[in-house]
Amino acid sequence: GVTITFLPTQLAEQFMELENTSLRVLLTGGDKLKRAVKRPYTLVNNYGPTENTVVATSTEINPEEDSLSIGRA
Template identity: 60%
Template sequence: MRESKPTILLIGGDKLKQFRKQSYTLYNNYGPTENTVVTTSFKVEQMEDNIPIGKPISNTKIYILNASDQLQPVGVVGELCIAGEGLARGYWNREELTAEKFVQNPFEPSERMYRTGDLARWLPNGNIEYIGRVDHQVKIRGFRIELGEVEAQLLKAKG
């Protein structure tokens, strides 16, 4: 007789909007490429209005900051920032963007921190809830698109 093993499905790359109990265990992962793809993880067990993205994985630190780089308390929305072992060195041949997004960690000056541009908040149980973006960037099929760039191209074509 063949032994059945539990099946686990890891998902990420976009906001999880629905959940239905299945025969497999589902983990909702969050993480930008700038931090080796998975930064937080959440075992989904029921449908929620806004399915959390979970808690930081090992060797990862998450900060949720206001516009003055102050830590936000539980329940208050701010920019999700990442520090830790998985952080990239920066963007290839994009020094200006690297300097803007990969900044000195104000809480551990010997470390760098990545400013994701994502809005989130801590939940009372220690999980993180993804809210949206601080800018007008959207993701379409995994590609980051700046709506301002689309608008500029449409205005060029109109003339």
Template identity: 85%
Template sequence: MELENTSLRMLLVGGDKLKRAMKQPYTIVNNYGPTENTVVATSGVINPEEGSLSIGRAIANTRAYILGDGDQVQPEGIAGELCVAGRGL
């Protein structure tokens, strides 16, 4: 992302949670997947101007839950443990 690029239209990043992003003339898509999952579990377009870098939403045939104490599903925006379910496991 630090290199100037005028021909790229989309950059797919993956592996770990994206830690930083800079405004670019191309679209940045963050693909996230914990080790236990087959490559990608969540995906989402990144807008560096929003401030936070989301891991996106669950991809097809995958479900992602944020669980709190007692394995209760957390409301949106509340921190917890990421649990992934679906065909990629």
């Protein structure tokens, strides 16, 4: 199974609703993450200018926290 993947934010938010046993890390980016679901894999939110596909900031997300950070450089 897939163990690490990068999904656009909207797709990642939908993916988190599904059960998955093989994933270790879910990387997401492209838009502000609006919600996160507690899962056994690590969720990393990336943020940056989409037109350049550059990650300017990044942070590991804790779904139990109230705010979802875009991270820092």
